[in-house]
Amino acid sequence: MKINWGTGIVIAIVAFIGFILYFVITMSTNKMYSYDLVTDKYYQQELKYQQEIDATKNASKLKENITLNKSEKGLNVIFPKGFDYDKIKGKVFLYRPSNKQLDFEMSISTSSQYLLVPEKRLLDGRWNIIINWSYNNKDYLFKKELNI
Incomplete structure (x- = not known):
């Protein structure tokens, strides 16, 4: 054929x-x-975007921004020097793109220059960290991708 x-x-x-x-x-x-969506409330998050832009601009105007340091105990979130650490308020949100069950949020309560995220909460892999914090009624935002 x-x-x-x-x-x-x-x-x-x-x-x-x-x-x-x-x-x-x-x-x-x-x-x-x-894969899961970044957030289930996508459209509500979109409406808050201008506030995030303003907070990011405020953070970029700082002489020194938040730094992250990995240690044996966990992840140290080190706030800029010159701030009264008792007056820093806000939340730290760690987002795992591959599994939303691992996402968690913790409030900022510091009496020293840094906040410790415990090692047991952080599995190896990629994390996105979002820190919304305020000091003297001025909002700041810090975002970073981490590979732990």
């Missing part, structure tokens, strides 16, 4: 469609490729 060029094109198109369908079905049913 001889295959002409028309039959060859049809076979190629059918093979290509089969190839694409295989990957679509694999990606939609395999749990390994399942």
Whole structure:
């Protein structure tokens, strides 16, 4: 049996469609490729975006911003020098892009220059840290991607 060029094109198109369908079905049913949204309340977060922009600008105007230091006990969040640490208020949010069950939030309560995030809460891998803090009614925002 001889295959002409028309039959060859049809076979190629059918093979290509089969190839694409295989990957679509694999990606939609395999749990390994399942990723969660950044947040379930996406549109509410969008409305707060201007406040984040202002807080980020305030943080960029600081002479020294927040620094992060990994230690044996965990992750040290070191606040800028020259601030009264008792007056710093806010929250630290650690977000795990690959698994929302590992996300956690903690309030900032410091009596020294740094806040410790315990080692037992931080599994190896990529984390996004977002620190919303205020000092003397002025908001600041710090964001960074971490690989622990």
